[in-house]
C-alpha cells in the first residue's frame with residue numbers, strides 16, 4: 001500500500017460541488033489530502049499516478065446487491081445449485097462487482113443462508129476480491145409468497161426460507177443472526193411474475209413483520225422489506241424496518257409515511273429488473289407484450305411517478321436494480337444510474353451522488369465512505385471521461401482505468417496508462 005499521489009485528475013468528490021482540477025493523496029487505506037487550485041499534495045515517498053485528465057471519483061455503491069443470484073432465468077434454478085458450487089459462483093460475482101467499479105454493496109438477500117456471510121468474511125479477511133458488503137439473510141417469505149417455488153408432491157429447496165406465523169419468523173431470524181447477517185430480509189408483498197402473490201398483494205401479516213423487526217432491533221441490525229404494495233410499505237414502516245425495496249405501488253398515505261421517516265429510511269426502487277424484464281427479456285421467452293400483460297409496464301410507469309414525487313419530498317432514493325437475472329445480469333449494475341437520469345429526472349450529479357454519498361448512508365458509513373474527502377476511506381475510481389456529461393460511461397469497465405478499494409488497487413491504472421502509451425508509440 002504505502003502512499004499514492006493522484007495528479008492530473010478532475011476530482012468529482014461527490015460532496016455536491018462541481019469537479020475541479022486537483023490532486024489526491026492516499027496513505028494506507030485513507031485519503032490523506034485533497035489539493036485544488038493548482039496546489040500540490042505532498043508527494044514525498046509517494047508513487048505518482050498521473051491521471052492525464054481522467055475523472056477521480058468515489059467507488060460506486062450498490063443498494064440492492066445479490067451476490068449469489070447467478071444470472072438465472074428462473075428463481076427455481078437457484079434452489080438446484082449445490083452449496084459448494086454456489087459459493088464459488090458467489091465468489092466470482094463478488095469480483096465482478098469490483099471489476100465494474102462497485103466498491104461497496106448492501107445485500108438484498110442471499111440465495112442460501114450463509115452465502116453472503118462467508119463471502120463478506122472472506123472479502124474482509126483479504127482472501128478474495130470483492131466490495132465492502134453488508135450480508136443479508138435469504139428472503140424470508142410465507143407459504144405462497146414470493147420465493148415459495150416448492151412443489152406439493154415433491155421436496156425441493158428454494159432460494160427463500162419459508163416461515164408461517166410470527167414464531168417461525170422469529171426463530172429463523174434469530175438463527176441467521178447467530179450466523180452473522182447484517183440485514184434481515186422479508187417479503188411482505190408479492191411480485192407481478194408470481195401468479196399467487198402479485199405486486200399489489202400483501203402476503204405477510206403485521207405480527208410476522210413485527211417479529212422480524214423486533215429481532216433485528218434487539219441486536220442492532222436492520223430489516224429490509226420487499227415491498228411493492230402500498231400496505232406492505234406501511235406495515236414495514238409501522239414496525240420500524242429501515243430499508244424499503246421497490247415501494248413501486250405506494251399510495252398517498254404510504255408516501256406521507258415515507259416522507260415522515262425520510263432521515264431514517266431508504267427507498268431502492270430497483271428499476272433495472274423491471275425495465276429489462278419489460279424490454280430486454282425476449283430471448284428468455286418474456287416478450288414485451290407478455291411483460292405488459294403481467295402488469296410490468298403499468299408498474300414501471302407508476303414507480304417512475306412515485307419516485308419523482310418521493311424525491312421532491314426529500315426521501316433518499318438509491319440506485320440498485322436487482323441485478324442477477326439472465327436479462328439483468330450482475331455487472332450491469334451501473335445502468336441504474338442511467339435510469340435515474342433518464343426516467344426519474346435526476347441530474348447526472350444527483351444520480352452519481354445517490355450511488356456514492358447516498359450509498360455510504362445505506363452502508364452506515366457516511367462519515368468515512370462515498371466521498372473524496374480527507375480522512376475518508378480510499379475507495380476510488382479513475383474514469384476515462386466525464387461521467388457528468390454521460391453517466392453511461394460508468395457501465396463500461398474499459399473506461400474505469402483505475403479501481404481502488406481500501407487504499408489498494410484492484411485495477412492498477414499503470415496497466416491502462418502503459419497500454420495506451422504503447423498504442424500511441
Ligand SMILES: [Zn+2]
Pocket residue numbers: 064066108109322
Ligand atoms: Zn432483489
